[in-house]
Amino acid sequence: MNIIGVLYWFNPFVWYSLKEMKNDREVACDTSVLKLLEEDSYEDSGNTLINFAEKMSISPFPFATGISGSMKQMKKRILNIATYHPVSFKKKLYGTLSFTLIVFVLFGFAPLLSIQAADQNRYYFNAQDSYIEYIDLSDIFKENRGSFVLFDTKKDSWHIYNKDYATTRISPASTFKIYSALFALESGIITPEHSMLSWNGQNYIYDLWNMDQTLESAMQNSVTWYFQTLDEQTGLSSIINYLHKTGYGNQTIEGALSFYWLNSSLKISPIEQVEMLKKLYYNQLDFAPENMEAIKNSIRLYTTEYGSLSGKTGTIEVDGQNTSGWFIGYIEKDKNTYFFATNIQNEMLASGPIATDLTFSILSELDIWKIE
Numbered sequence: 001m002n003i004i005g006v007l008y009w010f011n012p013f014v015w016y017s018l019k020e021m022k023n024d025r026e027v028a029c030d031t032s033v034l035k036l037l038e039e040d041s042y043e044d045s046g047n048t049l050i051n052f053a054e055k056m057s058i059s060p061f062p063f064a065t066g067i068s069g070s071m072k073q074m075k076k077r078i079l080n081i082a083t084y085h086p087v088s089f090k091k092k093l094y095g096t097l098s099f100t101l102i103v104f105v106l107f108g109f110a111p112l113l114s115i116q117a118a119d120q121n122r123y124y125f126n127a128q129d130s131y132i133e134y135i136d137l138s139d140i141f142k143e144n145r146g147s148f149v150l151f152d153t154k155k156d157s158w159h160i161y162n163k164d165y166a167t168t169r170i171s172p173a174s175t176f177k178i179y180s181a182l183f184a185l186e187s188g189i190i191t192p193e194h195s196m197l198s199w200n201g202q203n204y205i206y207d208l209w210n211m212d213q214t215l216e217s218a219m220q221n222s223v224t225w226y227f228q229t230l231d232e233q234t235g236l237s238s239i240i241n242y243l244h245k246t247g248y249g250n251q252t253i254e255g256a257l258s259f260y261w262l263n264s265s266l267k268i269s270p271i272e273q274v275e276m277l278k279k280l281y282y283n284q285l286d287f288a289p290e291n292m293e294a295i296k297n298s299i300r301l302y303t304t305e306y307g308s309l310s311g312k313t314g315t316i317e318v319d320g321q322n323t324s325g326w327f328i329g330y331i332e333k334d335k336n337t338y339f340f341a342t343n344i345q346n347e348m349l350a351s352g353p354i355a356t357d358l359t360f361s362i363l364s365e366l367d368i369w370k371i372e
Helices: 003-006 014-036 039-057 071-082 089-119 173-187 215-220 223-234 236-246 270-281 287-298 352-365
Strands: 133-135 146-150 157-161 300-304 307-318 321-333 334-347
Touching: 146 270, 146 352, 173 215, 173 223, 173 236, 173 270, 173 287, 173 307, 173 321, 215 287, 223 236, 270 287, 270 321, 270 334, 287 300, 307 352, 321 352, 334 352
Parallel strands: 133 157
Antiparallel strands: 146 157, 146 334, 300 307, 307 321, 321 334
16 A cells, blocks of 8 residues: 555545555454454453543644554544444355355356447347348458358348358448548538538648549548548537447447548448448438438449449558458349448458459359449
C-alpha cells in the first residue's frame, strides 16, 4: 500500500482509499483477537482500547503512534468490540454457500461473456425460411482465402462458399462508402441534386481524386476524402445512431472518425453485406426514398440489354500490402435480383479489383452475368 501511496501521491482518492483500508485492517485485527478470547474477556479488550485512548488524549502528541488512529476510528473499533458476537455455525454455513454461489455464477457467466465478445467478430447466420446451398469454389479462389455469398431473390435461396469466412466480420473498407453517403443524405449534408464537394487542394495519389466531386463521381472513383468529409459533417453521434438503426455489422466506432471503416473498428461479414444490400434495394432502411435511389444510381456499373449490375469495391491495406479485397453488389436480370458479396484475403495480393475479376468468373460459371 505504501508503494501505491508513493506512486499516486497526487491523487486524493488514492490517499482516502488507503486510509480506509488501514482503518478496516485495524477493525479486522480486533475481530481476529476476539475470536481467540473467551466471551468474558471481550470487555477487557475494549477497556484496553479505552484506557489507551484516555492516556493519548492528554499526551502532547495525541495519536502519534501507528496503532491509535483518529478518535473516530478508535470509537469505531470500540463499538465493534462492544457489539461483537461469535459467528454461529449457521452464519458460517450461509457465508460459505453464498461465496460458493457467487463463484459459480461468475464462472458460469464467463463462457457467456466470451461468446458476447466473440459476437463482435462473428455473425450468427439464421435463414430458416430460405434454402441454403454451400458450394465449392476453391478452383476459382485458388490460393486466396475468403468467401462468396449470393442470394437469389426469385428462388429465395442462398449460395455460399466457405461459411466460416462468410460469417467472419472484417473491415468493410471502401464498400462502406455506400452507407457513408446514405447517412450524409439523410442528415441533409448533401442532396441528390446538390452533392458537389470542393477539392481541398491536397494532391492525392490518384489524379481523379484531385478535383471537385459529386456523389456519382466520388462513388465511381472511390474518392476517400469525399466520404471522410461527409462523415465529419454528419458527426459521430449521428453515424452511430444510423449504424444502430440499420444494424450494420458490429456497429462499432473507435478511434478517429476518418478511419473507422478503413481496417479499424467497424466490421461486417459477407453475409451481412448481402443482407444490407437487400435492405437498400427494397427500401427497408426507413430512409427517404429519393436518398435510397440516389445511392442506387451512384453504384450502377453496367447496363446492357440483358440487365444491369451495381456494385462497390473495397481494399484493405496493411503495412503497404493489399491483404483483403471486397466486391459487393446486385444484378437485375430476367425479372430477378441477385445480391452478392465477395471477399478475398491474401498476405500480398488481395484487392477490390482482384475480387471483382474473381466475382465475374463465379457469376459467369453460375450463368448469371457475363462480361463480353
